[in-house]
Amino acid sequence: MTLDRRELLLGVGAAAAITARAVTATRPNILHIMTDQQQWATIMGRSGCRTPNLDKLAKSGLSFERSYTPSAVCCPARAMMLSGAYHWHNGVYNQVHSPPSVHRDMNEDVVLYSNRLKAAGYRQGYVGKWHASQIRGPLDFGFDEIADTTPVSRNKKGPSANPDSVPRPKQKAGVIPGRMMQWPGSEPFLMWGHREGDEAATEEYYRAECAIRMMKRFAKGSQPWHLEAHFVQPHDPYIPLKKYLDRYDPNSIQVPKSFDETFAGKPDFHKRESETWGKITEDDYRQSRAHYYAYVEQIDAQIGRILDALDETGQADKTMVVFTADHGDMVGAHRMWIKGWIPYEEAYRVPLIVRWPGHTQAGSQTANLVSTHFLAHTYVDVAGAEKLPYADGTSLVPLLENPQGNSWTDQILCAYYGGEFLYTQRIAITARHKYVFNGFGIDECYDLEHDPEEMHNIVENVEHRAAVDDMRARLYEMMNQFADPFGDLPQPDGTRRGDRYCAPRYLPRGKRL
Numbered sequence: 001m002t003l004d005r006r007e008l009l010l011g012v013g014a015a016a017a018i019t020a021r022a023v024t025a026t027r028p029n030i031l032h033i034m035t036d037q038q039q040w041a042t043i044m045g046r047s048g049c050r051t052p053n054l055d056k057l058a059k060s061g062l063s064f065e066r067s068y069t070p071s072a073v074c075c076p077a078r079a080m081m082l083s084g085a086y087h088w089h090n091g092v093y094n095q096v097h098s099p100p101s102v103h104r105d106m107n108e109d110v111v112l113y114s115n116r117l118k119a120a121g122y123r124q125g126y127v128g129k130w131h132a133s134q135i136r137g138p139l140d141f142g143f144d145e146i147a148d149t150t151p152v153s154r155n156k157k158g159p160s161a162n163p164d165s166v167p168r169p170k171q172k173a174g175v176i177p178g179r180m181m182q183w184p185g186s187e188p189f190l191m192w193g194h195r196e197g198d199e200a201a202t203e204e205y206y207r208a209e210c211a212i213r214m215m216k217r218f219a220k221g222s223q224p225w226h227l228e229a230h231f232v233q234p235h236d237p238y239i240p241l242k243k244y245l246d247r248y249d250p251n252s253i254q255v256p257k258s259f260d261e262t263f264a265g266k267p268d269f270h271k272r273e274s275e276t277w278g279k280i281t282e283d284d285y286r287q288s289r290a291h292y293y294a295y296v297e298q299i300d301a302q303i304g305r306i307l308d309a310l311d312e313t314g315q316a317d318k319t320m321v322v323f324t325a326d327h328g329d330m331v332g333a334h335r336m337w338i339k340g341w342i343p344y345e346e347a348y349r350v351p352l353i354v355r356w357p358g359h360t361q362a363g364s365q366t367a368n369l370v371s372t373h374f375l376a377h378t379y380v381d382v383a384g385a386e387k388l389p390y391a392d393g394t395s396l397v398p399l400l401e402n403p404q405g406n407s408w409t410d411q412i413l414c415a416y417y418g419g420e421f422l423y424t425q426r427i428a429i430t431a432r433h434k435y436v437f438n439g440f441g442i443d444e445c446y447d448l449e450h451d452p453e454e455m456h457n458i459v460e461n462v463e464h465r466a467a468v469d470d471m472r473a474r475l476y477e478m479m480n481q482f483a484d485p486f487g488d489l490p491q492p493d494g495t496r497r498g499d500r501y502c503a504p505r506y507l508p509r510g511k512r513l
Contacts, residue, residue: 010502014050021052027224027383029219029227030117030122030320030379030382031215031227031310031319031321032226032227032322032375032379033229034230034326035234036074036235037235037236037339037470039325039329039349040067040349043055043063047293050247050300051296052110052304058353060353062361063397065366065367066323066347066367066368066369066370066431068348068371068412069114069325069350070086070372070373070413070414071416073095073416074326075096075131075132077326079091079132080114080373080392081090083110083111083113083143084374084393085376085389086392088414088484089389090110091110092105096131098419098420099420100422101134101161102418102422105135105136106132113375113380113385113388114140114141116142116386120383122383123226124142124145125214125218125226126148126228127207127210128211128230128231129232130149145163147163148206150490163214169198171201172202172203172498173198173241174307175194176196176344178194178287179284179288179339187235191236192236194241195241199241199286201300201455206303207231207302208229208485212305212306214227215306219315233238234292234299235293240291240297241298245290245294247289248294250289257281257453258334258454259332261285265456266457267438268459274335275335277340284332285332316357317357320354320355321355322354322355324350324352324353325348326350327350328345328347333453341419344454345448354396358361363405365403366399366404369431373393377393378397411429412428413427413428413475414427426479427470430474433471434454435459435474445467447464449468455460468510469508470511471510472509472510473509474510474512475503476488476507485502
């Protein structure tokens with residue numbers, strides 16, 4: 001039997017359609033939930049903070065023990081997570097909204113994972129905080145709908161910011177001020193307090209409701225969907241509802257050794273940063289932690305509502321759920337608060353949970369090092385979409401399916417250019433050590449295994465010289481691998497990314513162990 005050309009083409013077309021349907025059937029929906037300024041230690045009983053809904057998610061998926069933000073400040077962290085690329089590739093170097101912003105938008109030609117998912121046939125919605133560009137918004141990057149999102153977009157006549165007509169609460173929960181703080185030249189500002197009123201009258205409840213309604217609507221369609229829910233909380237000021245605050249006894253919170261830090265052998269900026277917070281007592285530490293933990297638990301309740309709604313759609317078994325945060329918060333450790341150039345674990349280490357039914361093992365954990373901008377590469381991978389332009393990260397799929405895999409990278413690179421003030425900083429992290437290259441002071445190196453509170457800078461310690469040299473060499477390796485302009489690997493055309501005026505001016509090259 002012979003086939004004519006028309007029959008052959010029809011057969012090929014039918015086979016392609018079957019393959020396309022098979023690929024579509026295996027592609028998961030993606031539910032990305034993110035908080036702002038949440039420490040890694042706040043979940044899974046790692047501290048006194050209670051997060052029953054996130055703990056439940058972790059018990060049904062994979063939790064990461066060594067997950068880090070690539071930059072501990074809002075805008076760069078978010079731009080990197082969206083693009084899967086470092087600052088020098090996506091164009092966001094510091095806070096896009098601040099007066100000294102280096103660049104208020106991502107690069108004109110930047111490609112985000114949402115662009116790739118759009119091309120792959122995903123229906124996409126974005127709810128909540130954006131903060132990756134002051135010029136363009138989610139609608140400019142492949143998202144179909146937004147809700148409760150600042151309409152920063154060229155699409156001025158685009159979709160409504162409240163497509164499901166979610167009613168706003170008629171009366172907001174009232175704020176009862178607590179601790180006021182004051183920087184050397186600032187006016188006093190609220191650092192923590194509490195709110196009184198109904199939970200349904202809070203901003204976070206409204207935002208969760210927007211996400212729930214959009215998700216339920218998406219779930220009725222035939223396309224795979226990708227929905228993002230971004231909460232501002234527990235960003236300072238820490239102002240939880242009183243009913244959550246009442247669950248925490250400040251007197252039961254232990255004050256860490258780092259609270260008595262002298263900053264001996266560290267860059268002078270550590271001491272200066274600590275002193276900007278004024279006269280701080282152990283009670284301040286305990287009170288701030290109690291308010292912060294209560295705020296986290298309050299957000300956990302809203303995340304629980306979203307996860308319950310996902311179950312109600314009947315699509316939980318074909319949805320990848322991811323929870324993380326843009327960066328952490330010092331919350332009194334080393335007598336500091338918030339985030340920024342501060343290289344400590346409290347600011348850089350963030351929670352990360354992934355549940356992908358059929359791929360992640362319930363209750364599994366991994367100690368492998370990951371950065372949250374790896375999520376961009378993960379999403380295009382599971383969606384069967386085109387890869388992102390810059391290989392500054394890698395898909396987490398191998399770890400999701402084999403959390404104990406020993407072929408995973410043993411080092412990650414973090415980078416910082418500043419928030420409002422501009423500082424050059426690069427950080428190399430391995431299983432045991434952290435090396436901090438400071439363009440504004442002496443470098444730092446910490447033995448995280450024996451000094452988890454990062455009290456002792458071993459950068460000049462002769463007993464640790466081999467380990468310090470190894471970390472310096474690793475830092476150069478990664479800067480060159482990811483085309484960091486402070487590195488010095490020659491380009492194929494003979495031009496150089498950096499020269500002796502960049503990292504080599506201050507950073508010894510070291511030697512790998």
